[in-house]
Amino acid sequence: MKAVLCTQYGPLDALALADVPEPAAGPGEAVVxxxxxxxxxxxxxxxxxxxxxxxxxxxxPGAEFxxxxxxxxxxxxxxxxxxRVMGYANYGAARERIAVSADTxxxxxxxxxxxxxxxxxxTYGTSYYALKDRAGLQPGETLAVLGAAGGVxxxxxELGKLMGARVIACASSDDKLAFxxxxxxxxxxxxxxxxxxxxxxxxxxxxxxxxxFDPVGGSFTExxxxxxxxxxxxxxxxxxxxxxxxxxxxxxxxxxxDVRGVFWGAWTRREPSAHRANTQALxxxxxxxRLSVHxxxxxxxxEAVRALHLLADxxxxxxxxxxx
Numbered sequence: 059m060k061a062v063l064c065t066q067y068g069p070l071d072a073l074a075l076a077d078v079p080e081p082a083a084g085p086g087e088a089v090v091x092x093x094x095x096x097x098x099x100x101x102x103x104x105x106x107x108x109x110x111x112x113x114x115x116x117x118x119p120g121a122e123f124x125x126x127x128x129x130x131x132x133x134x135x136x137x138x139x140x141x142r143v144m145g146y147a148n149y150g151a152a153r154e155r156i157a158v159s160a161d162t163x164x165x166x167x168x169x170x171x172x173x174x175x176x177x178x179x180x181t182y183g184t185s186y187y188a189l190k191d192r193a194g195l196q197p198g199e200t201l202a203v204l205g206a207a208g209g210v211x212x213x214x215x216e217l218g219k220l221m222g223a224r225v226i227a228c229a230s231s232d233d234k235l236a237f238x239x240x241x242x243x244x245x246x247x248x249x250x251x252x253x254x255x256x257x258x259x260x261x262x263x264x265x266x267x268x269x270x271f272d273p274v275g276g277s278f279t280e281x282x283x284x285x286x287x288x289x290x291x292x293x294x295x296x297x298x299x300x301x302x303x304x305x306x307x308x309x310x311x312x313x314x315x316d317v318r319g320v321f322w323g324a325w326t327r328r329e330p331s332a333h334r335a336n337t338q339a340l341x342x343x344x345x346x347x348r349l350s351v352h353x354x355x356x357x358x359x360x361e362a363v364r365a366l367h368l369l370a371d372x373x374x375x376x377x378x379x380x381x382x
Contacts, residue, residue: 060382061153062362065116067107070366073119075359081157083131088160090143094176094356095151095380096122098209099298102370104149113149119366120151120380121323124166124175134160142166144175144341146183146326152362154382162330164337169345177209177351177377182340183333184322185213188271188293189221190336191325192318197222199268202258202285204278205298206243207234207375214271215243216349223269226261228254228278230372237375241350254278258285266290266313279303283315290315298372352376 061078083089101119103109124144127137137143143163150156166175189195201218205211206227218225219242226245227238235246247257258267266287272279276299283292283305294317297303310317326333343349356379357365368374 059154060359061118062120062359063116063118064105067105067115070102070105070363070370073105073363073366075362078153081155083129083134083157085131086134086159086161087157088130088134088137088163089128089155089157090123090125090145090163091128091155092123092125092151092153092382093172094124095120095382096177096180097365097369097378097380098122098180099296099369101149102366105366111148118150118152119362120147121149122146122176122179123151123156124172127163128155130160136160137163144179146179148323152359152380164334164341167341167345170341173353173356173379173381174344174351175341176379177353178340178344179337180322181209181377182213182217182349182351183326183337184210184295184320185217185271186336186340187322187325188295188320189214189217189269191332192320193269193291193293195221195223195269198224200224200226200262200287201269201271202226202228202267202282203271204228204274204282206238208273208298209374209377210273210295211271212238212241212352212376215241220343220348226258226267234375241352249278254281255284258282262287269293271295273298275299275303276301277303280305280309283309283317286313286315288313288315292317293320294318295320353379355379356381
């Protein structure tokens with residue numbers, strides 16, 4: 059079968075499409091014929107060897123997938139051949155078939171297609187965990203979303219609206235902000251030509267925002283903290299800007315505000331039942347049309363390098379998907 063392989067840490071262009079052995083279901087496992095693979099920004103870091111997890115070489119990128127169960131190991135009852143499922147594998151999904159623990163697979167509801175199912179788990183899963191379980195976002199609160207046109211950013215915009223918040227989308231271009239508005243943002247800030255702190259305070263009549271969803275990092279993080287309301291919460295989601303910020307902690311004291319980490323992948327392993335419940339809710343909302351899971355591009359496995367460059371070069375608005 060075909061798989062996208064990283065054989066050495068380095069540039070994306072070194073990835074290759076190769077033949078690998080067919081997987082077999084080990085104890086407790088199922089083999090899934092992969093119909094779609096959701097790619098994420100952290101896949102580019104994995105390939106470069108710059109992520110907090112370094113897979114043993116060679117490996118395939120791709121953490122989230124959707125497909126059809128082909129076979130199961132003896133004694134497996136969680137799924138059966140023919141089931142439409144979606145799953146999270148940390149990495150390794152950019153291939154035609156994958157063997158995974160059957161207990162981690164989640165049934166796809168009717169009305170949900172493979173592309174959107176594959177793009178749902180990481181971005182919407184991360185954003186929902188961040189807003190619901192870490193921030194405790196409440197109806198009527200103000201939410202500022204940095205990187206609002208990217209995968210997790212767009213998910214945070216849509217989920218924030220669904221949860222009853224007033225959403226301020228922040229991004230680096232007017233095109234991206236218009237895209238975020240079409241997906242529910244109430245206000246926008248272009249942080250390439252405006253001071254983020256001042257703009258957020260102006261859009262809240264000087265009060266400040268209640269929650270900041272930050273997958274960007276860099277210089278924007280401190281500006282976002284300075285724009286928080288009393289008792290506000292900063293959600294540390296990632297560092298797409300490439301720089302891990304250092305915050306003056308007197309800001310947290312003066313505002314009595316919180317800085318809360320969001321490590322969705324570790325949480326899914328520590329609290330699998332809560333993860334399953336969140337994912338089932340997200341899948342149902344998506345099937346009902348309440349969440350878009352907008353797919354920017356869906357490309358074949360052979361174009362994995364191009365697909366990942368869309369993410370690395372900040373060209374994607376929404377999800378990038380591979381179709382084995």
